[in-house]
Amino acid sequence: MFRALSSRRLAVAAAAGIALISMTAACGASSANSAVCTEAAWSKPFADFTTAATSSAGDLNKYNDATAKLAADLKALAGTADGEVATALNDFAASFESVKIDPNDPAAAATAAGSLATKAQEASTKLAAACA
Numbered sequence: 001m002f003r004a005l006s007s008r009r010l011a012v013a014a015a016a017g018i019a020l021i022s023m024t025a026a027c028g029a030s031s032a033n034s035a036v037c038t039e040a041a042w043s044k045p046f047a048d049f050t051t052a053a054t055s056s057a058g059d060l061n062k063y064n065d066a067t068a069k070l071a072a073d074l075k076a077l078a079g080t081a082d083g084e085v086a087t088a089l090n091d092f093a094a095s096f097e098s099v100k101i102d103p104n105d106p107a108a109a110a111t112a113a114g115s116l117a118t119k120a121q122e123a124s125t126k127l128a129a130a131c132a
Contacts, residue, residue: 033085036077037131042089045073049096060103071097084130091126095119 035041049070056062071093078089099116101109 033081036081060101067096067099088127088130092123
């Protein structure tokens with residue numbers, strides 16, 4: 001019985017090791033990518049963006065500043081990663097970088113928001129796949 005239990009433990013430990021290696025490999029086998037993916041390093045830039053966008057309270061220039069800062073933060077994060085993770089983060093940055101709402105045309109904000117939502121969803125899916 002002890003011998004059977006030991007082999008089961010070994011099998012579980014081996015399976016866990018293989019899973020860990022495969023997750024690292026899926027994240028580009030890079031320690032930088034592994035850190036970016038496991039720590040969800042993009043959470044802070046998005047939290048900062050949410051705070052800034054919420055506090056802009058209708059000031060479209062402040063909202064544009066918040067999206068530009070988020071894009072810059074995501075690009076900086078992409079610079080610490082490589083492969084598919086870096087590409088996905090750069091795509092996320094490009095999504096927010098492309099949003100420039102004209103304060104003189106607030107009606108265009110709805111169109112821009114819809115476009116941003118689509119692009120951000122695509123980039124999010126790509127990032128999740130790169131970190132899987």
